[in-house]
Amino acid sequence: xxxxxxxxxxxxxxxxxxxxxxxxxxxxxxxxxxxxxxxxxxxxxxxxxxxxxxxxxxxxxxxxxxxxxxxxxxxxxxxxxxxxxxxxxxxxxxxxxxxxxxxxxxxxxxxxxxxxxxxxxxxxxxxxxxxxxxxxxxxxxxxxxxxxxxxxxxxxxxxxxxxxxxxxxxxxxxxxxxxxxxxxxxxxxxxxxxxxxxxxxxxxxxxxxxxxxxxxxxxxxxxxxxxxxxxxxxxxxxxxxxxxxxxxxxxxxxxxxxxxxxxxxxxxxxxxxxxxxxxxxx
Amino acid sequence: xxxxxxxxxxxxxxxxxxxxxxxxxxxxxxxxxxxxxxxxxxxxxxxxxxxxxxxxxxxxxxxxxxxxxxxxxxxxxxxxxxxxxxxxxxxxxxxxxxxxxxxxxxxxxxxxxxxxxxxxxxxxxxxxxxxxxxxxxxxxxxxxxxxxxxxxxxxxxxxxxxxxxxxxxxxxxxxxxxxxxxxxxxxxxxxxxxxxxxxxxxxxxxxxxxxxxxxxxxxxxxxxxxxxxxxx
Numbered sequence: 001x002x003x004x005x006x007x008x009x010x011x012x013x014x015x016x017x018x019x020x021x022x023x024x025x026x027x028x029x030x031x032x033x034x035x036x037x038x039x040x041x042x043x044x045x046x047x048x049x050x051x052x053x054x055x056x057x058x059x060x061x062x063x064x065x066x067x068x069x070x071x072x073x074x075x076x077x078x079x080x081x082x083x084x085x086x087x088x089x090x091x092x093x094x095x096x097x098x099x100x101x102x103x104x105x106x107x108x109x110x111x112x113x114x115x116x117x118x119x120x121x122x123x124x125x126x127x128x129x130x131x132x133x134x135x136x137x138x139x140x141x142x143x144x145x146x147x148x149x150x151x152x153x154x155x156x157x158x159x160x161x162x163x164x165x166x167x168x169x170x171x172x173x174x175x176x177x178x179x180x181x182x183x184x185x186x187x188x189x190x191x192x193x194x195x196x197x198x199x200x201x202x203x204x205x206x207x208x209x210x211x212x213x214x215x216x217x218x219x220x221x222x223x224x225x226x227x228x229x230x231x232x233x234x235x236x237x238x239x240x241x242x243x244x245x246x247x248x249x250x251x252x253x254x255x256x257x258x259x260x261x262x263x264x265x266x267x268x269x270x271x272x273x274x275x276x277x278x279x280x281x282x
Numbered sequence: 283x284x285x286x287x288x289x290x291x292x293x294x295x296x297x298x299x300x301x302x303x304x305x306x307x308x309x310x311x312x313x314x315x316x317x318x319x320x321x322x323x324x325x326x327x328x329x330x331x332x333x334x335x336x337x338x339x340x341x342x343x344x345x346x347x348x349x350x351x352x353x354x355x356x357x358x359x360x361x362x363x364x365x366x367x368x369x370x371x372x373x374x375x376x377x378x379x380x381x382x383x384x385x386x387x388x389x390x391x392x393x394x395x396x397x398x399x400x401x402x403x404x405x406x407x408x409x410x411x412x413x414x415x416x417x418x419x420x421x422x423x424x425x426x427x428x429x430x431x432x433x434x435x436x437x438x439x440x441x442x443x444x445x446x447x448x449x450x451x452x453x454x455x456x457x458x459x460x461x462x463x464x465x466x467x468x469x470x471x472x473x474x475x476x477x478x479x480x481x482x483x484x485x486x487x488x489x490x491x492x493x494x495x496x497x498x499x500x501x502x503x504x505x506x507x508x509x510x511x512x513x514x
Contacts, residue, residue, distance in 0.1 A: 089467045116470050151454070155467020163468070178374070178454035179464055185360075189454075192363050192371055 030078035031252050035245030038101055042080040045070055046100040048088045050182035051204045053270045054106050054123075057085070065203075065270040066104045069122065072262045073253035087181040089155040092116075095238060102250060103238040106201050108157035108225065110233065118243070119236030120250045123275045126232040127158050128205040131197040131219035132190055139197070139220040141165075141228050147173025148196035151189035154179040157233055158199040161225040191215055203272055234277065290474040293465075294481065302461040303482055306447045309379055309457070310486075314440055316383030321390020326420060328395040339391060346388035352449045355381040359453040378450045386443055393435045397428030430501045437494040441487045448483075458482055 038044045047066065049057040055064040062083045074081035084100050091103045095117070109119045129139050129150070139145055142161050146169035152158045159179065166175040178195060180186045186198040187208055200208075202222045209216045224230045237254075239247045257263050258278070267273045293299075324339045346354070359377040362370045372380065401424050409419040451460035462479040466472045498514040505513035 089463055092467075092470060093472055112468070112470075154460075154464050159464065160468060179460065180454050181452070188360065192360075192368060194371065194373070 031076045031256055032249050033077040033079055034101055034243075034249040036243070037079075038098060039082065042082050043070065043074045043077070043102070044082050044084060044100040046084045046086060046091045046094050046103040047105045048091065048182060049083070049085045050184050051106060051201065052207050053272065054201070054203050055104070065123075065266055065272055066106075068266050068269070069254075069257065069263070070104055072257045072266070073250070076253045076256045077249060088153055089181070092155075092238075095240060098240075101246060106203075106235050107238050108233040109236045110157060110160065110225075112160070113238075116241060118239040118241055118247050119234075120239065120247065120254055121234040121236040121277055122254055123235040123272075124232055124277055124279065125157070125225075125235040125275070126202040126222035127161060127199060127225050128202045128218060128222050129197045129199050129220035130187065130190060130205045130208065130216050132193060133213070133215055133217045135196070135217075135219075137196055137219060142223065143168060144220075145197070145199075146170065146175050149176040149178060149194075150197050150199050151178045151180060151186035151195045152199040153183055153186060154181065157225045161223070162199065164227075187216070203270075203275065206271075231280075235275075284473070286471055286474055289471055290477060293474060293478045299458065299461060299478070299482055302456055302458045303486070305455065305457045306444065306486065309375070309382065309447050309450070309455075310440070310444050312379045313382035313386055314443055316379065317386025317390045317439070317443075318436075320383070320387030321394050322425075324387060324391030325394025325398055328391060329398045343388045343391050346385055351382070351385050351446050352452060354385055355449055355453060357381070374450075374453050374455050378447075378453060378455050382443060382446060382450075385446075386439060389439050390436070393432050393439070394428065396435070397430075397432035398424055400431045401427045430498075430505075433494065433498050433501060437490070440490055440494075444486050444490065445483060 034043070047055050047062070049055050049062055049064075051064075053064055055062065055066045057063070062085070067083065070081050084094070086094060088105060091105055091107075094100060095103050104122075106123075106125065107113070107119075108125050109121060113119075129145070131137055137148060139148075142165045145162060146165075150162065152162070159177065162175060162177055169175045178186075178189065180189070183198075183200045183204050186200060187204075189195045190198045191212075197219045205216075205218060209218060222232060224232045226233070237250055239250060267276060324343070327335045327339045330336070355378060358372060358381040359374060362372065405423055405427065406419065409423045414423065447457055448459035450457050451463060454460070458479055462475050466475040469475075495514075499512070502513035507513045
């Protein structure tokens, strides 16, 4: 008979908590969604699912840090999320042609791109050269790449970084760039020993070295892409210029995801704490 | 409408496409030579009495014609090293030329076969009457007559080959289309760049068209056309 009051009190407490809990989630208002969506009720995102752990295809479904982050953001705006998988160079024309609402594919924020698009920064990027485990070649800056064939992805910050120093290469050590459509193929070139190194994003480098430590090794520190001593480039969600509605909505959703700790949880889940956008200790 | 006219004209006459265009020409010539040699041997085999060899060549033609060129290119460049664990690792240019050449060989086999079969049987009987060996007969009697029939379809193949070199962007060969994609990925001027790339391909195809006309005229010497006048 003594147990009953305690049990009923416990039950009352639990059910109140549950009620409060449901009340809290149902009371949470939807954050404003972008005004003109490609598909009503869904945030359509253009991406290139070829760079684990940021964005890749797992059993046919999109997975990765970016996918989880966008999923959380869409939830804040009470939208579903859908991904369109393309090669990297097809993402910008696709966005301009309104085939999706935004692009999330480790896109570095550069002055040239900012002339055409707006960005919502969400990740601290950085470029890294990767080489074969058996190779001794190491690079400190992009200029060291002269004379060594390098594999990279067409249209990326890495390509811009190497193009910048291309003309300063000595005549007997020209810059040789082999451009592919995605980072996996660029890394495959390294595995085949057809190039000296691959120039990829630092999370992709970390992931492939962790997965295959006998084949790959870091060949450079994390580079900024703008020359030595400059801050690492930031990755951002790409928005068409002038679409303030979309920019504010995505920005607001991202801030909400950071505020409630989901951002930290995702960083920890994917082991990407070095990309925390809030840390500016470059 | 966005069209940067100044950029378009400066790009059309710029020298940065010259090396890629030269790469396209080198690859096309090498692949066509390889394809023509394979095709001639294949075509002769297909019209020969040796059933075993005919089946082998027939199998080759069916297989290669059934697989998209892009798949073949990726096979020679990435598929072979993966299969043989890195033992066979062909550099990009060589892989591209081999892939396109082998692909071309299948189509050329059929074209040469059609050319040979177009030569009437009387020619073979006359060669036998003159006691010519098989090799002599082919070289001096049949093939010279077969070539005249084979040139127009071959011309189609050459132009297709020039355009198929654009698929080599997938294995990072710095040819015309790859150079174009790299350019517009950096400066976002998609239409201007793609228009210039298209114009270069058209120029290459048109230049080959002139060569083809000369070839046809050479091989139709002495023949009268359907409505009088020259045959070509």
